[in-house]
Structures are given as structure tokens and as C-alpha cells.
Amino acid sequence: MPRFSVIIPCYKVQGFLRECLDSVLEQSYRDIEVIAVDDRSPDGCGAILDAYAARDDRVRVLHLPENVGLGRARNAGLPHARGDYLFFLDSDDTLTPGALRALADRLAETAEPDVLVFDYARTYWWGGTRRNVLAHVLAESAGSVFTAAERPEILDLLMVVWNKVYRRDYVEREGFAFPPGYYEDTPWTFPVLLSAGRIATLDRICLNYRQRRQGNILSTTSRKHFDVHAQYERVFAYVADRPELASWRPFLHAKMGEHCLDILGKPDRLPPSDKAEFFRRTAELFRTHRPEGVRTPPELRVLERGYPAYVARSQGARAGRALARRAGRVRTAAAGRAHRASAALRSRLPLDPDLAVYSAFSHRGVLGDPAAIHREARRIAPHLRGVWVVRDEELAAGLPPDTEHVVLGSAAYRRVTERATFFVNNVNWPGTLRKRPGSVHIHTHQGTPLKYMGVDLLGKPGARHGLDVPQMLRRADRWDHSLVANLHSELVWERAYPCHFASARTGSPRNDVLVRARGDQAAGEGFRLRHGIPAGHTVVLYAPTRRDYRRGGHVDRIDPARLAADLGEGHTLVVRLHPSLASGPARGLGLSELHRRGVLVDATDEPHVEDVLLAADVLVTDYSALMFDYANLDRPIVVHADDWAAYAASRGAYFDITAEPPGHVARSYRELAWLLASGTWRDAEAARLRSVFRSRFCAFDDGRAAERVVRTLMLGEDMPEPAPVPGARAASGRDLLPSS
Structure with missing residues (x-):
């Protein structure tokens, strides 16, 4: 008996069907059966299904004699299902790699729940991807098995059939089936969830929900x-037959009203001539099933007042929005005039020589090089007042104690930026910030560049998609000092940003802590304790970067669950995604769930990357700039370069990291696994490669970079340039010319 019965109804999807079937049949978890239902599709779906069944005995095809619609096509597959769990997959959607394995593991972990709800991502026809906005509901309930009454927020999720798997004997015992109609998911999903004795969740994206350019069937006019009314009648009838569910009547009554008003409010759903009738039927249904003693929510009271009141409210809302837009434009214009007048007045005031403004990573907090400079300025120049710019008050709440801050765009922000002498940032300041004569802009960058930056991107149209290079250069024209940690960076920045700054050979301030920790075995203990990493474990840090040849930037080059398993006993895998991927679907493709289960540690949200680097015994990366920072610790680095040609062609690289690596290079997962298992990752050749790499790219990092910035660039004192890296040879002659 298979674990999963995947039921796939098919109708006019020949262009998507192969991708759907491949996503199921190529899963690493193979204990499945596929029941494909050809709903009398007029295109080539039937022939495609027969071809798949001929070469894979896990596929069975049902050819229906007539078209019956999505719900009844699913019903047709139900009697043929033999699996423990039912999975209803729409034939234009796809499973993500590893989805079935993750589902099977979660079912075993939660001891066979009636329903397992998992996450999904919308994938758009133009290539974009967006994770379910309510994914947090799944994460917050991941630690328990529950009923809908215990966690009613589970009913806030998209009420569809395909984001869940169902225990087959539960479905058969309760007699659940799909009715005909447009909204067939409604009378399935509510009863299934309300009656389930045990519900579990999986905080992992298991399905890509295709968003077609012409929309789905529910977006047509x-x-x-009108079918939605009949489907809610079925839901109310189901609850009425079960006294134990009576307490859900107010919730379902309100949900029905919200759902119907949502349909009515969309201009592309109902023909205009049918809207009044739809409203009347909704109001009648709302009146018929109103629970006694329950007050109608304010937003639904229009259903008690008639269609003219609804039209008036809608027109009033539109007029109100238009009026608000006009008023907003007037206020904006007036505020702009007042701001310009105020700015002109303040621009005549002298700069404050003791005021420094800091920002990092687009105003995300006290981080990176600017944070290291700020700390050192407070130590050796306490008379300097440091003010941080943050994006919003929510971020401000997480700042270290005694950190003075202003919110971007606020009146306080304008006051400090118009009077400050020093500006320290690792990205460009907003274009609205005017550089006053006498102010000093210190740009720290975000590490040593491997990939193309600045004007070098002009020859890489894919990599500069959405990036305005001329505007970037206009903002860079405000730089006075560009910090560099090596001669390579100095030459690249001067080439990539042809502006008027001077290169400052200070080293990278954020790397001071790494340089000072070299050889200190206790470094990183805080991170290890915080994440429960056993003493004596070898910590393997995997830090992949984003790809410019894939929309969204995320490409699965390594299966982290497999890597964690292959490392074996005595090892802990720590994964840190590129910051630009931290809030996207990449986290939902299993990483969060693996972290929850203790398979690995997800360190993507760690605010200070230095803490993560200090805890690692070896860094495995592809082309992340973290390798240049990590080299300061003189610990092993392995480069996983299985797509180097594609990466270099799409983004551009200043040198070939596979020819001049900081350690051994793996060009496949098999090679990587061997390097780690055999111990080759820390042999003499690895040490030699690392020494050469450090001599070139850590030349100015001596542990005093932040002090050097404060003393020389802010206080005007003399301080010698950094000495060469101890024990390493000098930079080679090739550094005298930028790479092409």
C-alpha cells in the first residue's frame, strides 16, 4: 500500500501537464501512486497521460466518458486510491523538490494526523515567485497537533483542497466528497477541517501554485x-447535521458574507447586469443563516440594508479614495514647499563637526562595517555624537541600548542629515540627501568584490535588471573615502565607480573581530550555545550566494538535508542564505522545517554574520563574498563551483575563483561530499591555497581597521597603513591591473 495517492484531474492543460507529472514522479520519495483523471479533455492530455502510464507503473489513468468538472473528476479517482494519504494536485501546479519526503517525515513525526496543511508559493507567468503571506500561521503551529477549535487561525489560510494531504480512512469514514460546481473546494475544506480530530502543519513550500496570465477559472466573468451560494448552503447543512459543530455557525456566517462581498466587489467577476441579483441572493442567504443572538460585524451590515445601500457605499468609498488621493497630493505639495524652505534655511547653518550619521544595509540596523566604526568612535572619540538611520520604528525597537536613532524620511532625519559632518554607510544614501560642502562621506562597501559591480554591469544586462547604473554613480559622487581591505578591491572600486573619492587602505572594520580571534578556539561559543550545538562538534557553514541567471536569485545547488546526513555524527551543518533571499521563498523550501527538526541550524536571520563565521570550523560556499572575510580566521574553505561557467557568464567575475581558490574546489556534489568525508578539506594543500588567498585579499586587515577609520578619516590623526598579513607573501604583480 503506497504512502500517498496523488489524484490529478486533467482538462485542457496539455502545455503544463508534463511539468506537473515530472514534478511528482521525479521526487526522491517514491512510495506513491498517481491516479490521473482525464476529464474528457479535448486536447492532448489523454495521450500524454497514457504515455506516462506506459513507462511508469505508478501511474494509472482514468478516461472519463464525459466532462464532469474538477470536483467530480477528483471523486472519480477516490475509489481507486490505495494510499495512506490523499493528495489532490491540480494539473497545472507542480511539487517542489523534496516535497513528498518532507510530507512523509512530518506525518511520521506527528503520528498520522487526519490532515496535514503545508505551505505553497505563487509562481507567476512572468517568472516571479511569492510565498504564501500567511506562512507564519504554519510556523506558529508547527510544534503541536491540534483541532480547528484549538487553533482557529488555520481557517484563515487559503481554503483550497491542494495545500493539504488527508488520511484516506478519515475521508472514507466521514464520507467526504466533492460536489459539482465552481466553488467545489468550499464544502470540502470547511467540513474536513472542522471535523478533524488531529491537524498538523508543515512550514515548508511543497507546491508551486501557477498563476496563469489569463487567470484561473474563478477569475473569469x-x-x-452564483455557485458560491449553493456551496455555502452545503456547508451550513453539514454543520446543522452535527450538533458538536454548532459553535462554528457565527464564524461560517461571517465567512460566507465576506466571501460573497469579495466576489461582488471585483469588477471582473460578475456581469454588471447580474450584480444586483447576486447581492440579493447573498443577502437572503445571510438572513436565512444568521445565528441568534450574534451581532452582525460592521463591514457586513450592508447586507441588511439592500443593494442601493451597497452601491452607495461602494461609490462613496471610491469617491473617498479619490478625495483622499487629491488631498494627499495637496498635502505632499505643501509639505514639499515647507521642506524646501526649511532645508534652505538650515543649509545656511554651519555643520556640526561632532555629528556622525550611520546606516547599514539600507537602514536595517547597527550592522556591518558602519557598526564597527561606530563602536570604535564611542571608545576613542566619545565627543562624536553618532546617530543611526533606520527604516522604521519596528527596526528601531531592536537596536542596542543607548543607540540614538532617527527614522528615514522623518523630520528628525532631515535635521541630522542637514547638519552632520560625517556620513558612514555600506550602501548609497538616498538620492534626496544633498552633500553639503565640508561634509565627509565614508563608504565601507560590503566586502571584497568577486562579481561585477557598478559600471562593469553595463555589459551584463541580465545582472543589472532593475538597476539604474547612472543614478548609482550620481549617488557615489558623494563619496569622499572608499574603504578597501586589499589592492584588488582598491583597483576594482576605482574602475567600477569612476567618481571622485580617495581609496583608504584601512582594512574592513567588521573583520577586526575575526582577525583578533584567529587561533582562538573559544571564539564562536556564544553562537554554539545559543543554537544548542554540542561541544566538540565540527561546525560546517554552508553559505550560498544568489544567482543572476534565475529570477528571484535562488537556485538549489545543494540539498541541505542530504548534506547534513552525509556529514554524519559529530558534525553540525549551519546554513546562511544570502540576505536578499532571506524573506523570499527560499526559506520555505525546507530550510525552516529542517531547522525546527534539528537537522541543521538556519542562521539566515542572525543579525551579525561575524558571530556565525566565528562559530564555523569550515566554510563551504560557492561564490559568496563571505569567503574573503572568513579567510581572516585562517580556517579551511571549500568552494562548491558546479555552475561557475553559468555564474560568471551571467553576472561577470573579476577573476576565476576556481583557478585562484582559498581551498579545494568541488565541481559536483559527489566531489564535495568526498572532500568533507575524507578530511581533504583541511590538508596541507588546503592550507597552502588559503595562505596565498589571504596574502592577496586580507592584506590590509590587521585588526585595527575601525580605529584607523576613526583616527585618520574622522579625527584627522596620523596612523600607519596596515602591515602585510603575518606569515604570508606580498600581493602579486597581477593585482596591479584589474581583471577583465
């Missing part, structure tokens, strides 16, 4: 949307 048709009278078929």
Missing part, C-alpha cells in the same frame, strides 16, 4: 460565480 461569468454567472457561474
Whole structure:
């Protein structure tokens, strides 16, 4: 008996069907059966299904004699299902790699729940991807098995059939089936969840929900949307037959009203001539099923007042929005005039020589090089007042104690930026910030560049998509000093940003802590204790970077669960995604769930990357700039370069990291696994490669970079340039010319 019965109804999807079937049949978890239902599709779906069944005995095809619609096509597959769990997959959607394995593991972990709800991502026809906005509901309930009454927020999720798997004997015992109609998911999903004795969740994206350019069937203009009333009648009838569910009547009554008003409010759902009738039917249903003693929510009271009141409210809302837009434009214009007048007045005031403004990573907090400079300025120049710019008050709440801050765009922000002498940032300041004569802009960058930056991107149209290079250069024209940690960076920045700054050979301030910790075995203990890493474990840090040849930037080059398993006993895998991927679907493709289960440590949200680097015994990366920082610790680095040609062609690189690596290079997962298992990652050749790499790219990092910035660039004192890296040879002659 298979673990999963995947039921796939098919109708006019020949262009998407192969991708759907491949996503199921190529899963690493193979204990499945696929029941494909050809709903009398007029295109080539039937032939495609037969071809798959001929070469894979896990596929069975049902050819229906007539078209019956999505719900009844699913019903047709139900009697043939033999699996422990039912999975209803729409034939234009796809499973993500590893989805079935993750589902099977979660089912075992939660002891066979009635329903397992998992996450999904919308994938758009133009290539974009967006994770379910309510993913946090799944994460917050991941630690328990529950009922809908215990966690009613589970009913806030998209009420569809395909984001869940269902225990087959539960479905058969309760007699659940799909009705005909447009909104067939409604009378399935509510009863299934309300009656389930045990519900579990999986905080992992297991399905890509395809968003077609022409929309799905529910986005078409048709009278078929009237079907929603009949489907809610079925839900109310189900609850009425079960006294134990009576307490859900107010919730379902309100949900029905919200759902119907949402359909009515969308201009592309109902023909205009049918809207009044749809409203009347909704109001009648709302009146018929109103629970006694329950007050109608304010937003639904229009259903008690008639269609003219609804039209008036809608028109009033539109007029109100238009009026608000006009008032907003007037206020903006007036505020702009007042701001310009105020700015002109303040621009005549002298700069404050003791005021420094800091920002990092687009105003995300006290981080990176600017944070290291700020700390050192407070130590050796306490008379300097340091003010941080943050994006919003929510971020401000997480700042270290006694950190003075202003919110971007606020009146306080304008006051400090118009009077400050020093500006320290690792990205460009907003274009609205005017550089006053006498102010000093210190740009720290975000590490040593491997990939193309600045004007070098002009020859890489894919990599500069959405990036305005001329505007970037206009903002860079405000720089006075560009910090560099090596001669390579100095030459690249001067080439990539042809502006008027002077290169400052200070080293990277954020790396001071790494340089000072070299050889200190206790470094990183705080991170290890915080994440429960056993004493004596070898910590392997995997830090992949983003790809410019894939929209969204995320490419699965390594399966982290497999890597964690292959490392074996005595090892802990720590994964840190590129910051630009931290809030996207990449986290939902298993990483969060693996962290929760203790398979690995997800360090993507760690605010200070230095803490993560200090805890690692070896860094495995592809082309992340973290390798240049980590080299300061003189610990092993392995480069996983299985797509180097594609990466270099799409983004551009200043040198070939596979020819001049900081350690051994793996060009496949098999090679990587061997390097780690055999111990080759820390042999003499690895040490030699690392020494050469450090001599070139850590030349100015001596542990005093932040002090050097404060003394020489802010206080005007003399301080010698950094000495060469101890024990390493001098930079080679090739550094005298930028790479092409």
C-alpha cells in the first residue's frame, strides 16, 4: 500500500501537464501512486497521460466518458486510491523538490494526523515567485497537533483542497466528497477541517501554485460565480447535521458574507447586469443563516440594508479614495514647499563637526562595517555624537541600548542629515540627501568584490535588471573615502565607480573581530550555545550566494538535508542564505522545517554574520563574498563551483575563483561530499591555497581597521597603513591591473 495517492484531474492543460507529472514522479520519495483523471479533455492530455502510464507503473489513468468538472473528476479517482494519504494536485501546479519526503517525515513525526496543511508559493507567468503571506500561521503551529477549535487561525489560510494531504480512512469514514460546481473546494475544506480530530502543519513550500496570465477559472466573468451560494448552503447543512459543530455557525456566517462581498466587489467577476441579483441572493442567504443572538460585524451590515445601500457605499468609498488621493497630493505639495524652505534655511547653518550619521544595509540596523566604526568612535572619540538611520520604528525597537536613532524620511532625519559632518554607510544614501560642502562621506562597501559591480554591469544586462547604473554613480559622487581591505578591491572600486573619492587602505572594520580571534578556539561559543550545538562538534557553514541567471536569485545547488546526513555524527551543518533571499521563498523550501527538526541550524536571520563565521570550523560556499572575510580566521574553505561557467557568464567575475581558490574546489556534489568525508578539506594543500588567498585579499586587515577609520578619516590623526598579513607573501604583480 503506497504512502500517498496523488489524484490529478486533467482538462485542457496539455502545455503544463508534463511539468506537473515530472514534478511528482521525479521526487526522491517514491512510495506513491498517481491516479490521473482525464476529464474528457479535448486536447492532448489523454495521450500524454497514457504515455506516462506506459513507462511508469505508478501511474494509472482514468478516461472519463464525459466532462464532469474538477470536483467530480477528483471523486472519480477516490475509489481507486490505495494510499495512506490523499493528495489532490491540480494539473497545472507542480511539487517542489523534496516535497513528498518532507510530507512523509512530518506525518511520521506527528503520528498520522487526519490532515496535514503545508505551505505553497505563487509562481507567476512572468517568472516571479511569492510565498504564501500567511506562512507564519504554519510556523506558529508547527510544534503541536491540534483541532480547528484549538487553533482557529488555520481557517484563515487559503481554503483550497491542494495545500493539504488527508488520511484516506478519515475521508472514507466521514464520507467526504466533492460536489459539482465552481466553488467545489468550499464544502470540502470547511467540513474536513472542522471535523478533524488531529491537524498538523508543515512550514515548508511543497507546491508551486501557477498563476496563469489569463487567470484561473474563478477569475473569469461569468454567472457561474452564483455557485458560491449553493456551496455555502452545503456547508451550513453539514454543520446543522452535527450538533458538536454548532459553535462554528457565527464564524461560517461571517465567512460566507465576506466571501460573497469579495466576489461582488471585483469588477471582473460578475456581469454588471447580474450584480444586483447576486447581492440579493447573498443577502437572503445571510438572513436565512444568521445565528441568534450574534451581532452582525460592521463591514457586513450592508447586507441588511439592500443593494442601493451597497452601491452607495461602494461609490462613496471610491469617491473617498479619490478625495483622499487629491488631498494627499495637496498635502505632499505643501509639505514639499515647507521642506524646501526649511532645508534652505538650515543649509545656511554651519555643520556640526561632532555629528556622525550611520546606516547599514539600507537602514536595517547597527550592522556591518558602519557598526564597527561606530563602536570604535564611542571608545576613542566619545565627543562624536553618532546617530543611526533606520527604516522604521519596528527596526528601531531592536537596536542596542543607548543607540540614538532617527527614522528615514522623518523630520528628525532631515535635521541630522542637514547638519552632520560625517556620513558612514555600506550602501548609497538616498538620492534626496544633498552633500553639503565640508561634509565627509565614508563608504565601507560590503566586502571584497568577486562579481561585477557598478559600471562593469553595463555589459551584463541580465545582472543589472532593475538597476539604474547612472543614478548609482550620481549617488557615489558623494563619496569622499572608499574603504578597501586589499589592492584588488582598491583597483576594482576605482574602475567600477569612476567618481571622485580617495581609496583608504584601512582594512574592513567588521573583520577586526575575526582577525583578533584567529587561533582562538573559544571564539564562536556564544553562537554554539545559543543554537544548542554540542561541544566538540565540527561546525560546517554552508553559505550560498544568489544567482543572476534565475529570477528571484535562488537556485538549489545543494540539498541541505542530504548534506547534513552525509556529514554524519559529530558534525553540525549551519546554513546562511544570502540576505536578499532571506524573506523570499527560499526559506520555505525546507530550510525552516529542517531547522525546527534539528537537522541543521538556519542562521539566515542572525543579525551579525561575524558571530556565525566565528562559530564555523569550515566554510563551504560557492561564490559568496563571505569567503574573503572568513579567510581572516585562517580556517579551511571549500568552494562548491558546479555552475561557475553559468555564474560568471551571467553576472561577470573579476577573476576565476576556481583557478585562484582559498581551498579545494568541488565541481559536483559527489566531489564535495568526498572532500568533507575524507578530511581533504583541511590538508596541507588546503592550507597552502588559503595562505596565498589571504596574502592577496586580507592584506590590509590587521585588526585595527575601525580605529584607523576613526583616527585618520574622522579625527584627522596620523596612523600607519596596515602591515602585510603575518606569515604570508606580498600581493602579486597581477593585482596591479584589474581583471577583465
